[in-house]
Amino acid sequence: MFIDQVQIDIKAGNGGAGCLSFHTEKFVPKGGPDGGDGGRGGDVIVRADPNLTTLLDFRYRRKYQAPNGRPGSGGLKTGKSGESIILRVPVGTIFTDRDSSETIVDLDEPGAEVVIARGGRGGRGNAYFKSPTNQAPRQVQPGRPGEERKLTLELKLLADVGLVGLPNAGKSTILATFSAARPKIADYPFTTLAPNLGIVKLREYKSCVMADIPGLIAGASQGKGLGHQFLKHIQRTRLLIYVIDINSPDLEQAYNELKQELADFDQTLPSRPSFVVITKIDTVTESDLKAVCERLPDDYIYLSAVSHEGGERFIHVIERRLDQQRDERTTD
Numbered sequence: 001m002f003i004d005q006v007q008i009d010i011k012a013g014n015g016g017a018g019c020l021s022f023h024t025e026k027f028v029p030k031g032g033p034d035g036g037d038g039g040r041g042g043d044v045i046v047r048a049d050p051n052l053t054t055l056l057d058f059r060y061r062r063k064y065q066a067p068n069g070r071p072g073s074g075g076l077k078t079g080k081s082g083e084s085i086i087l088r089v090p091v092g093t094i095f096t097d098r099d100s101s102e103t104i105v106d107l108d109e110p111g112a113e114v115v116i117a118r119g120g121r122g123g124r125g126n127a128y129f130k131s132p133t134n135q136a137p138r139q140v141q142p143g144r145p146g147e148e149r150k151l152t153l154e155l156k157l158l159a160d161v162g163l164v165g166l167p168n169a170g171k172s173t174i175l176a177t178f179s180a181a182r183p184k185i186a187d188y189p190f191t192t193l194a195p196n197l198g199i200v201k202l203r204e205y206k207s208c209v210m211a212d213i214p215g216l217i218a219g220a221s222q223g224k225g226l227g228h229q230f231l232k233h234i235q236r237t238r239l240l241i242y243v244i245d246i247n248s249p250d251l252e253q254a255y256n257e258l259k260q261e262l263a264d265f266d267q268t269l270p271s272r273p274s275f276v277v278i279t280k281i282d283t284v285t286e287s288d289l290k291a292v293c294e295r296l297p298d299d300y301i302y303l304s305a306v307s308h309e310g311g312e313r314f315i316h317v318i319e320r321r322l323d324q325q326r327d328e329r330t331t332d
């Protein structure tokens, strides 16, 4: 099951209390104060783990607490600190505070981590309060409470390239052909219910991450088909590929429908860098294909994910378009 939004409650550990103690030893008439400080409470840390792709684990467990610091003890012993706990999440997870509605952090790099709730400081033991005027302080501090937060975690997958298309267009087949991912493929609409990611090899040791998302139909923004919530997973892709089955009754209309649905979800999506790939070209005759090519714009790509015809050009265009963006960014 793919889960892309969860709510959890976290609490960092409380600091341990400071200790009230006086040194006592045989034959030492007056021992000084020797109560140690309490230990720090453990932090709650969140880390982006590239091996994870879903927030599913958080469905089953919603409360997380780091251990408290131990109290200080006599003999100036500081209490043991509580260990920090690390919550691992997929790369692309965004943390929002449910009380303030503020975004706390977007873990958009593999290995990125932040302390999301700080453990409380340990309290001072009475030894700390010894002074020339107070040689036998009885004062101690309690530990400070650890931070508590109510969080919403939202996953927006990070992929370089996103495949969008009507149901059954052949999106998952493209991902399966050009990457090692094995998404479910079948001859019926809405086979894909959750996004799939794969790594596509480009030339010269380069690669990109490709996302295959569920099929989109006209009216998706009103909840038709699988709705369009999953489009958030292509909001952060750098390149969109419109996948259109060559057997669609009207190729231009299919393209326009897709663009419209993207716009209804996020106005900026249709103006993103993109290109169109007409797929399943092995299913039509050579002359039909030629007629289609003549009718459609020159920059469309023609592909068969079965015979691999057009595959090299397809990969080449992805590579070129991603490179172009990299160049534009560096010359900015």
Ligand SMILES: Nc1nc2c(ncn2[C@@H]2O[C@H](COP(=O)(O)OP(=O)(O)OP(=O)(O)O)[C@@H](O)[C@H]2O)c(=O)[nH]1
Binding pocket: 165, 166, 167, 168, 169, 170, 171, 172, 173, 174, 184, 185, 186, 187, 188, 189, 190, 191, 192, 193, 213, 214, 215, 216, 279, 280, 281, 282, 283, 303, 304, 305, 306, 307
């Ligand atoms: N002949 C031929 N069949 C293809 C090609 N690409 C996909 N198919 C077939 O088309 C059907 C749908 O393919 P999928 O890859 O599951 O399509 P999808 O766009 O992911 O579909 P949804 O996940 O339901 O939106 C399957 O039966 C595939 O085998 C192709 O290039 N040539």
Ligand SMILES: [Mg+2]
Binding pocket: 171, 172, 173, 184, 185, 191, 192, 212, 213, 214, 215
């Ligand atoms: Mg699919």
